Amino acid sequence: MPRAVRERQMLDAAVRTFGQRGYRAASMDEIAELAGVSKPLVYLYLNSKEELFTACIRREAAALIAAVRDAVERDAAEPGLPADRQLWAGLTAFFTHTAEHPDGWAVLHQQARTHGEPFAAEVAAMRDEMAAFVTGLIGEAAREAHQDPAFGDRDVAGLAQALVGAAESLAQWANETPGVSAKEAAATLMNFAWTGLGNLMDGQRWSPSR
Amino acid sequence: MPRAVRERQMLDAAVRTFGQRGYRAASMDEIAELAGVSKPLVYLYLNSKEELFTACIRREAAALIAAVRDAVERDAAEPGLPADRQLWAGLTAFFTHTAEHPDGWAVLHQQARTHGEPFAAEVAAMRDEMAAFVTGLIGEAAREAHQDPAFGDRDVAGLAQALVGAAESLAQWANETPGVSAKEAAATLMNFAWTGLGNLMDGQRWSPSR
Amino acid sequence: MPRAVRERQMLDAAVRTFGQRGYRAASMDEIAELAGVSKPLVYLYLNSKEELFTACIRREAAALIAAVRDAVERDAAEPGLPADRQLWAGLTAFFTHTAEHPDGWAVLHQQARTHGEPFAAEVAAMRDEMAAFVTGLIGEAAREAHQDPAFGDRDVAGLAQALVGAAESLAQWANETPGVSAKEAAATLMNFAWTGLGNLMDGQRWSPSR
Amino acid sequence: MPRAVRERQMLDAAVRTFGQRGYRAASMDEIAELAGVSKPLVYLYLNSKEELFTACIRREAAALIAAVRDAVERDAAEPGLPADRQLWAGLTAFFTHTAEHPDGWAVLHQQARTHGEPFAAEVAAMRDEMAAFVTGLIGEAAREAHQDPAFGDRDVAGLAQALVGAAESLAQWANETPGVSAKEAAATLMNFAWTGLGNLMDGQRWSPSR
DNA sequence: GATGAATGAGGATTCATTCAT
DNA sequence: AATGAATGAATCCTCATTCAT
Numbered sequence: 001m002p003r004a005v006r007e008r009q010m011l012d013a014a015v016r017t018f019g020q021r022g023y024r025a026a027s028m029d030e031i032a033e034l035a036g037v038s039k040p041l042v043y044l045y046l047n048s049k050e051e052l053f054t055a056c057i058r059r060e061a062a063a064l065i066a067a068v069r070d071a072v073e074r075d076a077a078e079p080g081l082p083a084d085r086q087l088w089a090g091l092t093a094f095f096t097h098t099a100e101h102p103d104g105w106a107v108l109h110q111q112a113r114t115h116g117e118p119f120a121a122e123v124a125a126m127r128d129e130m131a132a133f134v135t136g137l138i139g140e141a142a143r144e145a146h147q148d149p150a151f152g153d154r155d156v157a158g159l160a161q162a163l164v165g166a167a168e169s170l171a172q173w174a175n176e177t178p179g180v181s182a183k184e185a186a187a188t189l190m191n192f193a194w195t196g197l198g199n200l201m202d203g204q205r206w207s208p209s210r
Numbered sequence: 211m212p213r214a215v216r217e218r219q220m221l222d223a224a225v226r227t228f229g230q231r232g233y234r235a236a237s238m239d240e241i242a243e244l245a246g247v248s249k250p251l252v253y254l255y256l257n258s259k260e261e262l263f264t265a266c267i268r269r270e271a272a273a274l275i276a277a278v279r280d281a282v283e284r285d286a287a288e289p290g291l292p293a294d295r296q297l298w299a300g301l302t303a304f305f306t307h308t309a310e311h312p313d314g315w316a317v318l319h320q321q322a323r324t325h326g327e328p329f330a331a332e333v334a335a336m337r338d339e340m341a342a343f344v345t346g347l348i349g350e351a352a353r354e355a356h357q358d359p360a361f362g363d364r365d366v367a368g369l370a371q372a373l374v375g376a377a378e379s380l381a382q383w384a385n386e387t388p389g390v391s392a393k394e395a396a397a398t399l400m401n402f403a404w405t406g407l408g409n410l411m412d413g414q415r416w417s418p419s420r
Numbered sequence: 421m422p423r424a425v426r427e428r429q430m431l432d433a434a435v436r437t438f439g440q441r442g443y444r445a446a447s448m449d450e451i452a453e454l455a456g457v458s459k460p461l462v463y464l465y466l467n468s469k470e471e472l473f474t475a476c477i478r479r480e481a482a483a484l485i486a487a488v489r490d491a492v493e494r495d496a497a498e499p500g501l502p503a504d505r506q507l508w509a510g511l512t513a514f515f516t517h518t519a520e521h522p523d524g525w526a527v528l529h530q531q532a533r534t535h536g537e538p539f540a541a542e543v544a545a546m547r548d549e550m551a552a553f554v555t556g557l558i559g560e561a562a563r564e565a566h567q568d569p570a571f572g573d574r575d576v577a578g579l580a581q582a583l584v585g586a587a588e589s590l591a592q593w594a595n596e597t598p599g600v601s602a603k604e605a606a607a608t609l610m611n612f613a614w615t616g617l618g619n620l621m622d623g624q625r626w627s628p629s630r
Numbered sequence: 631m632p633r634a635v636r637e638r639q640m641l642d643a644a645v646r647t648f649g650q651r652g653y654r655a656a657s658m659d660e661i662a663e664l665a666g667v668s669k670p671l672v673y674l675y676l677n678s679k680e681e682l683f684t685a686c687i688r689r690e691a692a693a694l695i696a697a698v699r700d701a702v703e704r705d706a707a708e709p710g711l712p713a714d715r716q717l718w719a720g721l722t723a724f725f726t727h728t729a730e731h732p733d734g735w736a737v738l739h740q741q742a743r744t745h746g747e748p749f750a751a752e753v754a755a756m757r758d759e760m761a762a763f764v765t766g767l768i769g770e771a772a773r774e775a776h777q778d779p780a781f782g783d784r785d786v787a788g789l790a791q792a793l794v795g796a797a798e799s800l801a802q803w804a805n806e807t808p809g810v811s812a813k814e815a816a817a818t819l820m821n822f823a824w825t826g827l828g829n830l831m832d833g834q835r836w837s838p839s840r
Numbered sequence: 841g842a843t844g845a846a847t848g849a850g851g852a853t854t855c856a857t858t859c860a861t
Numbered sequence: 862a863a864t865g866a867a868t869g870a871a872t873c874c875t876c877a878t879t880c881a882t
Binding site: 238239249250259 | 852853854
Binding site for chain 6: 211212213216247248249250251254
């Protein structure tokens with residue numbers, strides 16, 4: 001059996017195990033058994049638990065980003081579509097992908113961020129890529145609209161954080177609540193966020209002093 | 211030394227260790243040493259790692275909820291304040307508390323949700339209490355504004371979920387990013403969400419078909 | 421509360437715990453709690469787990485011997501009763517006492533013999549007393565009947581062992597089998613053993629060469 | 631070194647340790663060291679202390695039963711031998727085997743019965759097999775001899791229990807008392823029991839009323 | 841290319857025992 | 862006379878990791 005195939009089997013098994021058990025609770029024994037190979041082979045191909053976990057993070061992050069990017073680009077191919085339609089397409093792809101790959105999503109969202117520096121950096125890279133992506137959709141407009149030079153990168157990053165957090169929370173809620181579809185979750189999020197984002201793009205800001 | 215004091219020391223040490231290392235990686239040895247007591251004493255008072263972790267979750271959740279509730283109630287004492295001011299007060303308190311207790315927040319947000327049923331339920335209870343709280347602030351108004359009877363409990367619940375999720379994500383981001391204050395995080399979230407909520411209350415909804 | 425009473429409560433608790441859990445599995449904590457006192461008091465009165473266990477063995481052994489001896493002596497008060505009637509009385513008392521004090525019996529029969537020298541010696545002392553007692557009933561006669569000087573102490577001890585072993589086995593069987601009374605067990609044992617003993621007293625011996 | 635060999639070494643060490651120290655007092659560390667392997671290997675092959683102990687019980691019980699059965703069958707091959715000769719052969723084999731494997735016998739007789747349900751059941755099975763075996767030797771004859779229909783299965787079972795109990799107790803005694811041979815123990819038991827059994831088979835019964 | 845065999849290190853949990861009061 | 866508070870030392874068990882083949 002060619003190496004590439006074996007390696008994919010191992011990563012599949014690892015993602016599933018890490019996603020369900022967590023990094024520490026997942027044992028190399030279980031992963032090897034689930035992959036249908038012997039433990040030394042796992043070490044031969046992937047060197048250590050840490051590297052294996054890192055490989056999982058990278059693969060799942062790339063897959064998620066690709067899914068979102070593809071959807072948006074497919075959408076953007078049609079000319080003249082407004083930004084909200086593109087965001088909608090991306091969110092729908094996000095909710096769909098995470099619903100279809102719950103273990104991969106768990107690895108990224110729950111496990112990777114919870115275990116020290118080697119892994120947090122990997123996820124940070126993905127988050128940056130996502131943020132850059134979102135920035136591409138809303139950032140330019142927002143920054144331009146705001147004459148206020150204080151509205152900078154950090155503000156955009158904060159918005160992206162809020163959007164992702166809301167999306168994650170909704171994804172979990174949608175999974176737990178019977179009858180809530182990915183589309184419905186995406187619509188709820190758009191309802192929640194879009195007008196706010198739009199106002200921001202128009203230069204309006206909320207402030208405690210009214 | 212009286213039992214109550216020792217117990218508090220242990221919980222402090224446990225929250226710190228769990229928050230930094232994670233549930234599995236935290237060792238009872240380290241917790242005991244940090245608390246300045248012997249391991250058997252930890253077991254005598256808190257029975258097991260699981261119960262110790264649960265006790266941490268409960269204490270931190272109660273403290274967080276109390277902080278938010280107190281802020282809102284202190285604010286509500288002043289008559290005639292609009293709903294957005296109350297939400298702003300609650301959010302500021304939330305971000306302030308999580309910034310001041312980063313380990314406690316890590317326990318609630320990252321660790322507790324990542325480790326199976328005994329703990330997830332504890333956090334879910336807190337989250338529900340939070341959501342119910344938010345619902346109390348925005349629910350009535352939203353429901354009245356919408357003549358559309360299809361806008362029901364589930365929509366309100368979805369919005370609350372999105373708001374809480376966004377807040378949690380921002381809190382995490384604020385903790386990790388140097389120089390982001392609680393007020394700034396709260397403002398970001400208000401910017402992000404409030405106008406959208408306001409529009410919803412006025413009966414406007416976003417839909418993919420424009 | 422006077423010391424003697426407290427001490428009895430502790431021994432009661434200890435016998436029950438040792439009998440049900442075994443020497444190693446029984447914890448001083450459980451014994452102290454069952455006795456309704458604090459652990460240091462147990463140590464103040466009985467010094468150590470070993471000494472506590474020894475005290476249990478001594479008390480239970482004395483009680484069992486007393487029960488059997490009393491029954492036989494009460495019987496022997498009536499003049500002219502044959503040896504088998506006395507043995508019958510003793511066996512019945514034995515089965516009755518062990519049935520009424522299962523934990524005490526477990527301590528003597530199962531626990532004490534299973535745990536090294538300090539305790540085995542105690543039980544050996546009781547066994548010797550029992551054997552001497554049985555010897556008093558059957559030994560003299562047997563030894564006299566056997567002109568063969570090779571029939572000595574060890575033969576009598578062997579017979580006592582066999583008798584006690586059969587009795588123990590029957591006691592357990594009687595406890596486990598519904599509807600088997602102490603009297604029935606005693607009768608079965610007499611049936612099993614008495615004629616053999618009688619023959620021995622008459623100088624007959626079985627031998628493989630017929 | 632092949633697995634089967636290692637496993638036998640471990641069982642040997644375990645039987646010795648359990649037999650001498652008792653189930654609770656025996657430590658996996660000691661067993662592993664005595665077997666000349668590391669502790670994890672013991673767990674890899676035998677899973678847990680409980681399963682290791684169960685494996686010991688099963689192996690020793692099977693060996694003992696096989697020894698007795700072989701002896702009787704070897705004896706029965708010679709035609710025309712009476713029942714007492716077969717019983718004699720079985721008892722001699724029993725005492726010989728227990729004398730040669732004192733730790734195995736201690737495991738079966740003392741340890742296994744003293745420690746709760748998982749183990750007691752294993753020994754009960756062996757004991758039942760033994761009893762059934764004895765019943766096969768004496769049962770038919772006894773039942774036929776007794777016209778009294780009240781002499782039923784339970785009586786035979788009781789006798790078998792008594793015989794097995796006496797044999798076990800004598801084996802223990804023979805092991806502990808220097809200079810007592812297997813043949814001597816067997817002879818003592820035959821002396822003790824056989825004539826009684828014979829009388830029973832002839833329809834005679836002892837009763838307290840003479 | 842693949843594995844059966846093996847282990848050093850560490851982690852949760854329990855227990856007999858003591859002291860200061 | 863009695864106890865609340867505290868611990869050193871084991872004990873069971875698991876896991877990431879490595880060789881020899």
